Amino acid sequence: MFEPILLKNVDVPGGHLLSTYEAGGGYQALVKVLREYTPDEVVELVKRSNLRGRGGAGFLTGMKWSFVPKQSSKPKYLCCNADEGEPGTFKDRILMERDPHQLIEGLAVSAYAIGAKTAYVYIRGEYVTAIRRLEQAIAEAHAKGYLGSRILGSDFNFTVHIHCGAGAYICGEETAMLESLEGRRAQPRLKPPFPAVAGLYASPTVINNVETLACVPHIVVRGSDWFRDIGPEKSPGPKLYCVSGQVRKPGLYELPMGIPLRELVDHAGGPPPGRRIKAVIPGGVSAPVIPEHGLDVGMDFDSLAAAGSMLGSAGVIVIDNSTCMVKVATRIIEFFHHESCGKCTPCREGLNWVVKILRRIEAGDGAPGDLEQLDMLCKGIFGNTFCALGDGAAMGLRAALKHFREEFVAHIEERRCPLH
Amino acid sequence: MTMREKIEEAAARYPDQRSAIMPALRIAQTEHGHLPGPVLEEVANILGVERIWVYELATFYTLFHTEPVGMFHLQLCDNVSCMLCRSEDLLRHLEEVLGIKKGETTPDRLFTLSTVECLGACEMAPVMQVGDDYHGDLDIARIDALLDRLRTEARQPTGADLALAAPPGDYRHV
Numbered sequence: 225m226f227e228p229i230l231l232k233n234v235d236v237p238g239g240h241l242l243s244t245y246e247a248g249g250g251y252q253a254l255v256k257v258l259r260e261y262t263p264d265e266v267v268e269l270v271k272r273s274n275l276r277g278r279g280g281a282g283f284l285t286g287m288k289w290s291f292v293p294k295q296s297s298k299p300k301y302l303c304c305n306a307d308e309g310e311p312g313t314f315k316d317r318i319l320m321e322r323d324p325h326q327l328i329e330g331l332a333v334s335a336y337a338i339g340a341k342t343a344y345v346y347i348r349g350e351y352v353t354a355i356r357r358l359e360q361a362i363a364e365a366h367a368k369g370y371l372g373s374r375i376l377g378s379d380f381n382f383t384v385h386i387h388c389g390a391g392a393y394i395c396g397e398e399t400a401m402l403e404s405l406e407g408r409r410a411q412p413r414l415k416p417p418f419p420a421v422a423g424l425y426a427s428p429t430v431i432n433n434v435e436t437l438a439c440v441p442h443i444v445v446r447g448s449d450w451f452r453d454i455g456p457e458k459s460p461g462p463k464l465y466c467v468s469g470q471v472r473k474p475g476l477y478e479l480p481m482g483i484p485l486r487e488l489v490d491h492a493g494g495p496p497p498g499r500r501i502k503a504v505i506p507g508g509v510s511a512p513v514i515p516e517h518g519l520d521v522g523m524d525f526d527s528l529a530a531a532g533s534m535l536g537s538a539g540v541i542v543i544d545n546s547t548c549m550v551k552v553a554t555r556i557i558e559f560f561h562h563e564s565c566g567k568c569t570p571c572r573e574g575l576n577w578v579v580k581i582l583r584r585i586e587a588g589d590g591a592p593g594d595l596e597q598l599d600m601l602c603k604g605i606f607g608n609t610f611c612a613l614g615d616g617a618a619m620g621l622r623a624a625l626k627h628f629r630e631e632f633v634a635h636i637e638e639r640r641c642p643l644h
Numbered sequence: 645m646t647m648r649e650k651i652e653e654a655a656a657r658y659p660d661q662r663s664a665i666m667p668a669l670r671i672a673q674t675e676h677g678h679l680p681g682p683v684l685e686e687v688a689n690i691l692g693v694e695r696i697w698v699y700e701l702a703t704f705y706t707l708f709h710t711e712p713v714g715m716f717h718l719q720l721c722d723n724v725s726c727m728l729c730r731s732e733d734l735l736r737h738l739e740e741v742l743g744i745k746k747g748e749t750t751p752d753r754l755f756t757l758s759t760v761e762c763l764g765a766c767e768m769a770p771v772m773q774v775g776d777d778y779h780g781d782l783d784i785a786r787i788d789a790l791l792d793r794l795r796t797e798a799r800q801p802t803g804a805d806l807a808l809a810a811p812p813g814d815y816r817h818v
Contacts, residue, residue, distance in 0.1 A: 349707045
């Protein structure tokens with residue numbers, strides 16, 4: 225029987241308070257690493273766990289940490305990516321609102337491992353409750369000696385600051401986040417150099433997602449074997465799945481990595497009465513849509529990639545048979561078009577054209593050759609942009625065109641939506 | 645604390661004053677309701693940074709408003725999860741009962757209506773942010789009840805003319 229770990233406190237009254245967190249064994253991981261582990265040993269422990277980043281890219285966390293130079297004349301920084309702008313995704317909000325100390329302990333242990341004295345939590349500005357709860361938790365942790373100078377009597381000094389975003393999806397891209405933190409418009413940087421070498425203020429910087437950092441204390445307390453024994457060997461661990469859309473019980477579910485998508489949708493109650501599932505977006509709107517017959521895929525990085533989609537942020541959006549896929553695809557591309565930072569031409573201009581064509585098709589004003597034009601635009605955008613925003617848009621549209629092409633064709637031929 | 649003191653306190657968190665522009669704009673917007681030119685200049689002066697740096701951030705990020713918004717800013721999410729839960733019906737209803745289109749403010753300056761990209765609360769779709777608060781699992785009845793509550797709240801301070809009851813510095817939250 226799988227035991228929820230990350231969501232252990234979220235339904236507990238006062239789960240956001242230090243007293244609740246401590247009563248459940250909280251901050252024991254920090255005590256343990258400060259007493260028993262060198263920073264390198266913490267990095268090794270996380271490496272052995274095979275923890276992969278939960279923000280979307282799925283890069284190995286321990287390996288990312290090990291890229292930080294051991295000797296640096298500049299201070300090292302830890303940044304927490306709490307921007308969470310991927311449509312369909314809400315896991316980090318719930319973790320921060322309902323169990324913020326889990327994140328703070330994860331930050332402290334991770335900072336100890338990489339040698340950072342300062343962390344910035346970049347949190348989206350809309351999350352006012354999460355911001356307040358996190359501020360309160362940071363103050364509590366300072367008062368109790370879990371943050372600040374000479375933490376728990378050790379030589380480790382560490383402070384956490386909150387930096388509020390102001391409504392730009394691109395800030396979730398790690399180099400754009402650094403630009404934003406430095407007080408500039410959030411536009412991605414050319415890599416290399418990678419942040420581990422030259423990140424915030426050109427200093428060595430590690431950027432991890434909220435859920436990734438929340439996993440770290442549990443790996444310390446329970447061991448890397450415990451973590452690696454959950455789910456597939458190459459992308460193990462407990463996983464938070466956000467389920468929304470046309471499903472009876474939308475919500476946040478903690479289940480093993482690799483659970484079949486169909487089973488996950490069943491956990492969420494399946495489609496509304498009288499409807500059947502048409503398609504599912506498995507990892508936020510950047511992730512290519514999967515038609516109903518493909519739902520037996522495992523919800524992990526490698527299985528979804530092999531199936532032509534991706535785990536992304538695990539923002540699972542369920543679509544039933546009452547919904548027009550042209551409408552869904554149009555709304556997704558409208559989102560990427562709106563959020564394009566404008567830095568590079570394929571994304572800025574290409575998505576503008578894609579949106580115009582899709583809106584035309586949806587309105588019953590499509591023309592022969594439109595779909596070929598969309599195929600060509602996807603080809604021009606994919607792989608030709610600074611960051612993954614353009615790729616996400618192109619991948620999403622390509623999947624919709626591949627799996628539901630007949631719906632697009634019907635819109636153009638019948639000059640209306642066949643469903644409405 | 646004055647706005648200057650709040651901004652200086654926020655700026656102390658960073659080794660570079662430029663990083664403090666976003667927190668400073670957030671503080672200034674809470675104080676003034678929106679960010680007109682003179683407020684942007686004041687932020688630049690307090691931080692000792694280039695004015696253009698402040699302007700470029702105020703116009704890039706969607707949560708910063710260089711134009712006034714109503715006492716209650718209704719921000720309805722219409723991204724995919726909310727769309728699948730019929731947020732467009734709610735938008736149509738809001739436009740009808742408020743007598744404005746999205747992007748507009750009611751003549752009494754009580755409500756500004758916007759649609760926004762994902763609010764990160766898809767489990768309670770369709771969802772709308774009003775001030776600091778999220779309102780989820782919305783339907784037309786809940787929208788109507790919410791509007792009634794907000795109107796009542798707006799009448800409470802003095803019962804006087806709203807333009808007087810809500811000066812620029814009084815950015816009300818639900």
